[in-house]
Amino acid sequence: MEFRFSTIASGSSGNCIYMGTKKTHWLIDAGISGKKVERGLKKLDVDPKQLNGIFITHEHLDHIKGVGVLARRYRLPIYATPLTWSAIENSSSVGEIPQECKLIIQRDQEMVLDDIIVQSYGIPHDAVDPIAYNFYKNNKKISIATDLGHITESIKENLYQSNLILLEANHDIDMLEVGSYPYFLKQRILGDYGHLCNEVAAKMITKLYHPKLETVILGHLSQENNFPALAYQTVYNELTLSDIPLSSKFQLKVAEREGVTDIYYV
Numbered sequence: 001m002e003f004r005f006s007t008i009a010s011g012s013s014g015n016c017i018y019m020g021t022k023k024t025h026w027l028i029d030a031g032i033s034g035k036k037v038e039r040g041l042k043k044l045d046v047d048p049k050q051l052n053g054i055f056i057t058h059e060h061l062d063h064i065k066g067v068g069v070l071a072r073r074y075r076l077p078i079y080a081t082p083l084t085w086s087a088i089e090n091s092s093s094v095g096e097i098p099q100e101c102k103l104i105i106q107r108d109q110e111m112v113l114d115d116i117i118v119q120s121y122g123i124p125h126d127a128v129d130p131i132a133y134n135f136y137k138n139n140k141k142i143s144i145a146t147d148l149g150h151i152t153e154s155i156k157e158n159l160y161q162s163n164l165i166l167l168e169a170n171h172d173i174d175m176l177e178v179g180s181y182p183y184f185l186k187q188r189i190l191g192d193y194g195h196l197c198n199e200v201a202a203k204m205i206t207k208l209y210h211p212k213l214e215t216v217i218l219g220h221l222s223q224e225n226n227f228p229a230l231a232y233q234t235v236y237n238e239l240t241l242s243d244i245p246l247s248s249k250f251q252l253k254v255a256e257r258e259g260v261t262d263i264y265y266v
């Protein structure tokens with residue numbers, strides 16, 4: 001076992017992912033209140049003081065809401081691209097972040113940090129410089145990719161050969177189209193820089209499947225335009241059509257919107 005992985009929150013109303021090794025503890029985004037992050041970490045038996053850092057994907061509030069509080073309270077290293085930092089600094093909702101906490105990760109960078117290797121790459125989404133991450137430790141790879149307007153060649157390549165993938169399954173297109181969202185918002189979500197729908201996520205997963213893929217977690221579900229069971233079923237059907245059975249070695253899960261539920265070991 002190299003990694004321990006869990007979602008503390010995943011969905012349009014807040015995202016915070018935990019990933020740890022035997023020695024280090026990391027968060028990807030902190031888009032919920034500091035209190036909720038602390039509560040989630042407690043369930044994982046991690047003291048927030050033990051955190052080695054937070055990796056930020058982009059400046060939307062559902063990814064950074066708690067970053068200011070956590071930075072001020074625990075003086076954590078926080079990694080974001082220079083453009084994303086400028087956008088965070090201009091956001092009125094996170095407050096002051098101590099200068100020494102602001103660390104830079106560039107898009108398309110690979111860094112060794114303590115006992116992990118982190119790799120970032122650009123994704124199509126309507127933020128200033130959105131990125132997704134891969135993490136490596138020894139022969140294991142974890143990929144986190146949400147807030148994807150569409151699937152690019154680079155996303156495909158980056159998700160290749162992962163052992164655990166957290167992939168966005170934001171909405172069901174029909175639910176979104178007949179739903180209550182205003183026209184402009186529907187267009188934004190459906191657009192090339194919006195969010196990934198269940199169907200595209202499903203097709204992607206069948207293409208990414210390889211014998212060492214152990215876990216796929218569907219995440220960043222919309223509260224209005226999706227149901228966990230619908231996202232699951234859409235992907236399950238596509239896997240079945242492609243003759244990819246779920247088994248004790250390959251599991252499909254849906255991240256809870258709030259709260260730690262499952263812990264995965266990779």
Ligand SMILES: [Zn+2]
Binds near residue numbers: 058060125147
């Ligand atoms: Zn976003």
Ligand SMILES: [Zn+2]
Binds near residue numbers: 012060062063147
């Ligand atoms: Zn988001």
